Amino acid sequence: MEPHARKLLTIVTEAALEGKILRDLEQLGTRGHTITDARGKGRRGVRDAGWEASANIRVEVVCDAGTAQAVSAYLREHYYRDYAMTVWVIDVEVLRPEKF
Amino acid sequence: MLDPVILFFVLGIAAGLLRSELRLPAAVYELVTIVLLLAIGLKGGVELAKQPLGELLPQMVGVVAMGFLLALAAFPVLRLLGRLARVDAASIAAHYGSVSVGTYAVAVAYLGSRGVPFEEHMPLLLVLLEVPAILVGIVLARGVSRSTRWGSVMHEVFLGKGIVLLLGGLLIGWAAGPEGVVPLEPLFMDLFKGVLALFLLEMGLITAGQVGGLRRHGVFLGAFAIGMPLFSAVVGTGTAMLLGLSLGGTVVLATLAASASYIAVPAAMRISVPEANPTLSLAAALGITFPFNVLIGIPIYHAMATWVHG
Numbered sequence: 120m121e122p123h124a125r126k127l128l129t130i131v132t133e134a135a136l137e138g139k140i141l142r143d144l145e146q147l148g149t150r151g152h153t154i155t156d157a158r159g160k161g162r163r164g165v166r167d168a169g170w171e172a173s174a175n176i177r178v179e180v181v182c183d184a185g186t187a188q189a190v191s192a193y194l195r196e197h198y199y200r201d202y203a204m205t206v207w208v209i210d211v212e213v214l215r216p217e218k219f
Numbered sequence: 220m221l222d223p224v225i226l227f228f229v230l231g232i233a234a235g236l237l238r239s240e241l242r243l244p245a246a247v248y249e250l251v252t253i254v255l256l257l258a259i260g261l262k263g264g265v266e267l268a269k270q271p272l273g274e275l276l277p278q279m280v281g282v283v284a285m286g287f288l289l290a291l292a293a294f295p296v297l298r299l300l301g302r303l304a305r306v307d308a309a310s311i312a313a314h315y316g317s318v319s320v321g322t323y324a325v326a327v328a329y330l331g332s333r334g335v336p337f338e339e340h341m342p343l344l345l346v347l348l349e350v351p352a353i354l355v356g357i358v359l360a361r362g363v364s365r366s367t368r369w370g371s372v373m374h375e376v377f378l379g380k381g382i383v384l385l386l387g388g389l390l391i392g393w394a395a396g397p398e399g400v401v402p403l404e405p406l407f408m409d410l411f412k413g414v415l416a417l418f419l420l421e422m423g424l425i426t427a428g429q430v431g432g433l434r435r436h437g438v439f440l441g442a443f444a445i446g447m448p449l450f451s452a453v454v455g456t457g458t459a460m461l462l463g464l465s466l467g468g469t470v471v472l473a474t475l476a477a478s479a480s481y482i483a484v485p486a487a488m489r490i491s492v493p494e495a496n497p498t499l500s501l502a503a504a505l506g507i508t509f510p511f512n513v514l515i516g517i518p519i520y521h522a523m524a525t526w527v528h529g
Contacts, residue, residue, distance in 0.1 A: 133489065135486055135489040135490060136489075136490075139490065156245075173428075174245070200494075201493035201494050202493060
């Protein structure tokens with residue numbers, strides 16, 4: 120099987136945003152996602168997941184380049200100002216292109 | 220003599236301040252919170268089964284009015300005296316108008332160990348008091364603008380963990396009645412104090428973590444975080460007298476009024492008023508007001524209630 124190029128979009132943000140972001144992702148046309156609980160430190164301080172208000176999540180989405188671009192632009196516009204959020208995109212290869 | 224459960228709180232604070240590596244796993248903290256909320260709900264529900272809801276209507280209305288009033292009273296103080304931004308003042312006002320279940324649980328344990336009876340349907344008032352301040356906070360921050368998506372705000376407010384579990388417990392207790400809940404008592408009633416001790420241990424650790432945020436935000440917030448609960452306790456005591464509550468009930472209502480939310484309101488504000496800085500409200504509510512109420516406040520409100528009841 121030939122590998123196909125896709126993008127892996129990773130979002131690290133506040134757990135409080137989970138529901139909202141999943142709705143956004145769906146509307147922007149992604150087909151799936153993976154969420155993990157996360158801990159860490161950044162410009163907005165330590166987020167140690169000790170309890171709800173300091174919990175972080177990491178959302179990962181594999182999608183085509185256009186969708187990755189659209190999602191990052193949307194997130195930047197709607198959440199960067201007020202929320203702790205980091206987004207990055209890297210190249211990945213997938214074996215079943217119809218899935219992503 | 221300090222109740223031993225309070226000593227667990229002190230242990231948590233000390234361990235946190237000394238940077239011990241102690242922490243409760245997040246899942247354990249969550250379970251402990253769930254057990255507390257359900258236990259409180261169940262207990263209240265059993266009492267509701269014994270009396271017609273109509274008789275409690277004046278109390279329910281009075282408490283909701285108090286919730287609106289407290290948030291509205293806090294806002295101008297924060298805005299004018301504290302010179303805080305409108306969104307921050309609104310968010311903090313919402314925290315202080317709403318209630319903390321943890322503080323309520325400590326008041327219940329406090330009265331229990333002193334053998335002071337109180338109206339057992341208080342959990343119903345606790346649920347009612349959570350909501351009004353959140354609405355006030357959002358309206359104060361935003362105005363009544365069309366852009367507020369009230370549907371998702373309401374979802375956040377009424378389907379948050381706290382309300383679902385408290386209300387669920389109330390309904391189950393009400394449906395099951397006193398005999399029905401007997402098999403559940405080993406977990407929810409007998410273990411209540413042990414669970415509360417674990418909860419307070421973790422709360423101590425979390426409180427200690429807020430101290431850094433507090434140092435940055437200065438004297439006004441510190442003074443507010445002690446002054447506001449004292450003022451609210453006076454309002455709560457007055458409301459309790461108007462509603463004809465017993466001595467114990469007066470202490471509980473004063474404590475409810477004095478407590479500041481740190482679960483329901485932060486989550487709702489984060490979604491509805493994202494511009495508000497969450498560090499400010501949490502540093503005040505958790506860093507100062509929660510320990511103040513738990514360690515010093517409740518005995519003060521007890522003394523106050525004893526005095527007005529003559």
